[in-house]
Amino acid sequence: MPDQTDKTVEAQRQGIGSLEIGLRILDTLAESTRPMTLKQLPDVMELSSSRLHKYMVSLIRTGYIAQENGSGYILGKSSLTLGVAALSRIDPIQSAFSAVEALNRSSDKTVSITVWNGQAPLVIKWLDASQPVAVNVRLGMELSPFYSVSGRIFLAHLPSARRNQIVDAFYNNPPALPRYNGQTLDKPAFLSHLEQVKQDNLCCFYGDFLPDINVVGSAIHDINGNISSVVSLMGINGDTDVRPGSRYSEMVKECARNVTEEICGRHNRPEPDVN
Incomplete structure (x- = not known):
C-alpha cells in the first residue's frame, strides 16, 4: 500500500493540465513579436478554436491578456504586474555567482566572473579548482580587453x-x-x-598568452540584450579541451545561457496533459 509520500509525489506529477495550458498561451503571446489572432493560436497551441476560446475569455476577464484594436491578442496589465514583480526580485550578479559555484563543483576547474568597468573587465568572482592553475589573476584585478577571453567578449559586444x-x-x-x-x-x-x-558567444584561448593553460568564456546577457x-x-592544456563543441566549452556556454534565461525569464515549460 503506497504511503503518504508516494501520494504526494503522484499528486505533484499530475498537476493541473488546464492551468498549464493557460500558462502556455501566455508564453506563446510573450514570445510573439506581434499580436496573435484566434486563427493563429490554435495551430501553435494544437487546440481546437472552441476550446482555446474558453481559455481566452478567462484570461481576458482576469486581465492577463488583452485585445489590440479588437483583433490580435497581447499580454495584459496583470501579466505586466507579474513581470515587474519578478524583475524586481532578480539579482543578476548573485545568479551568476550561484551558477559558477555549481560550474566549479561539476568541472573541478578554475572559474571566474568579470564585469565591465567602463574600460576593461574586472574580476568579481574567482574560484580555484582542487588543483589551482598557476596564474597571476585574482579577485579584484582588472584584465586586458585584448589579452583576456572576457576582455574580447566585452569588446565584441560594445557599441561599434x-x-x-x-x-x-x-x-x-x-x-x-x-x-x-x-x-x-x-x-x-x-x-x-x-x-x-559575438556570433558564437564564445571565446577560447589555447595557451596564447598563458603557456600550457587554456581558457574559455561566454557572456551572460540582461533583459535588454546587454552583457551583464x-x-x-x-x-x-593537457586535460582541459576548450575548443568549440568540447565538453568544457559547452559547460561554460550552458552556464551562461542558464543565467541569461533566469534573468530574462525565458524557459521551456513541460507539455501539459491535455486529455
Whole structure:
C-alpha cells in the first residue's frame, strides 16, 4: 500500500493540465513579436478554436491578456504586474555567482566572473579548482580587453563606435599584437575575430598568452540584450579541451545561457496533459 509520500509525489506529477495550458498561451503571446489572432493560436497551441476560446475569455476577464484594436491578442496589465514583480526580485550578479559555484563543483576547474568597468573587465568572482592553475589573476584585478577571453567578449559586444575607439587607440602603439590559436592578429583580423566571438558567444584561448593553460568564456546577457557579466573557465592544456563543441566549452556556454534565461525569464515549460 503506497504511503503518504508516494501520494504526494503522484499528486505533484499530475498537476493541473488546464492551468498549464493557460500558462502556455501566455508564453506563446510573450514570445510573439506581434499580436496573435484566434486563427493563429490554435495551430501553435494544437487546440481546437472552441476550446482555446474558453481559455481566452478567462484570461481576458482576469486581465492577463488583452485585445489590440479588437483583433490580435497581447499580454495584459496583470501579466505586466507579474513581470515587474519578478524583475524586481532578480539579482543578476548573485545568479551568476550561484551558477559558477555549481560550474566549479561539476568541472573541478578554475572559474571566474568579470564585469565591465567602463574600460576593461574586472574580476568579481574567482574560484580555484582542487588543483589551482598557476596564474597571476585574482579577485579584484582588472584584465586586458585584448589579452583576456572576457576582455574580447566585452569588446565584441560594445557599441561599434566605442569598440572602434578602444581598438584604434590600442593598435596605434600596441605593446604586443593579440594572438588567437597561435596566430598574431593585425587590426582587421582582430576585428573579424571579435565578430566571430559575438556570433558564437564564445571565446577560447589555447595557451596564447598563458603557456600550457587554456581558457574559455561566454557572456551572460540582461533583459535588454546587454552583457551583464562574463563567465570563464581555465585549466591545464593537457586535460582541459576548450575548443568549440568540447565538453568544457559547452559547460561554460550552458552556464551562461542558464543565467541569461533566469534573468530574462525565458524557459521551456513541460507539455501539459491535455486529455
